[in-house]
Amino acid sequence: MRHYCVGVLLLVVLVILSCQTQPEQEVITPSFNAERAFSYLEAQVKFGPRVPGSPEHGLCRDYITRHISKGAKVLQTQEFPIDCFDEPARGTNIVAGFGNEIAPAIVLACHWDTRPIANLDPDLENRDKPIPGANDGASGVAVLLELANQFAEKPPPRRVYLVFFDAEDAGDYRDCDWCLGSQYFAMNIDTVFSSLPAFGVVIDMIGDKDLSLPKEVNSQAAAPDVLRHVWGVAERLGYKQFESKMGPSIFDDHIWLNRAGIPTIDIIDFDYLPWHTMGDDVDKCSKESLKAVGDVLYALVYEKHNL
Ligand SMILES: [Zn+2]
Numbered sequence: 001m002r003h004y005c006v007g008v009l010l011l012v013v014l015v016i017l018s019c020q021t022q023p024e025q026e027v028i029t030p031s032f033n034a035e036r037a038f039s040y041l042e043a044q045v046k047f048g049p050r051v052p053g054s055p056e057h058g059l060c061r062d063y064i065t066r067h068i069s070k071g072a073k074v075l076q077t078q079e080f081p082i083d084c085f086d087e088p089a090r091g092t093n094i095v096a097g098f099g100n101e102i103a104p105a106i107v108l109a110c111h112w113d114t115r116p117i118a119n120l121d122p123d124l125e126n127r128d129k130p131i132p133g134a135n136d137g138a139s140g141v142a143v144l145l146e147l148a149n150q151f152a153e154k155p156p157p158r159r160v161y162l163v164f165f166d167a168e169d170a171g172d173y174r175d176c177d178w179c180l181g182s183q184y185f186a187m188n189i190d191t192v193f194s195s196l197p198a199f200g201v202v203i204d205m206i207g208d209k210d211l212s213l214p215k216e217v218n219s220q221a222a223a224p225d226v227l228r229h230v231w232g233v234a235e236r237l238g239y240k241q242f243e244s245k246m247g248p249s250i251f252d253d254h255i256w257l258n259r260a261g262i263p264t265i266d267i268i269d270f271d272y273l274p275w276h277t278m279g280d281d282v283d284k285c286s287k288e289s290l291k292a293v294g295d296v297l298y299a300l301v302y303e304k305h306n307l
Pocket residue numbers: 115136169276
């Protein structure tokens with residue numbers, strides 16, 4: 001009898017313990033292929049600078065479109081006239097929807113153009129040259145192109161839109177003359193979505209070898225729940241590049257998505273010495289950095305949550 005009581009007690013304790021250790025949400029192991037993503041970063045840099053209006057820009061536009069058209073359920077391009085450092089050019093945003101049309105959708109975005117002038121280069125002679133844009137341009141695209149492979153193979157549980165903005169770096173911080181692609185996108189949001197996506201994540205300059213991702217101020221203000229969740233996923237996956245401290249306030253493509261009514265955060269490493277210099281090249285980037293961001297976005301898409 002006594003043994004029987006102890007046995008029952010032990011069983012009750014075990015049941016309670018097992019209930020307490022149940023995870024609150026479904027957890028998956030991300031399988032983002034960083035080797036392949038890095039090869040996409042290199043391929044873009046190989047085209048040359050992707051300055052709006054240049055032939056290299058056209059090559060990269062076709063490269064992105066060809067790549068994502070394989071698994072996308074919907075594909076849309078938006079063309080618009082721009083002034084890129086006072087030169088008239090045409091910009092192109094590329095939008096691809098993956099997975100079943102289950103709302104509300106998720107938006108993952110980056111910019112694919114590169115800056116026409118290396119205005120912060122220490123060498124004065126370089127300052128009117130276009131930058132290679134390995135980190136500032138190619139890194140975000142590389143991560144989204146690899147996610148497109150994953151989405152094509154294993155459709156996301158709800159609709160995910162990959163958005164490649166053009167002309168982010170087409171101006172010099174006067175009168176909103178940069179982030180032109182996302183601005184155009186926000187102004188014409190009704191032509192893309194029949195109902196607004198639940199939230200968005202912009203990634204920019206996330207390839208830096210020495211990656212540090214503090215929380216961005218405008219993201220915290222506009223989409224605190226998204227920011228908390230994404231940083232929580234990163235912490236669980238052990239990616240210390242996502243830091244709990246606040247970083248600077250940045251005007252990036254997420255501002256226009258927020259103005260269009262989509263709560264959006266910006267994942268960005270602004271602490272990058274070769275920023276807007278000829279030094280922004282492949283050797284400053286690493287596949288480990290792409291992996292950290294790619295895995296976090298992968299988990300964000302495939303895991304259940306309340307966002
Ligand atoms: Zn830039």
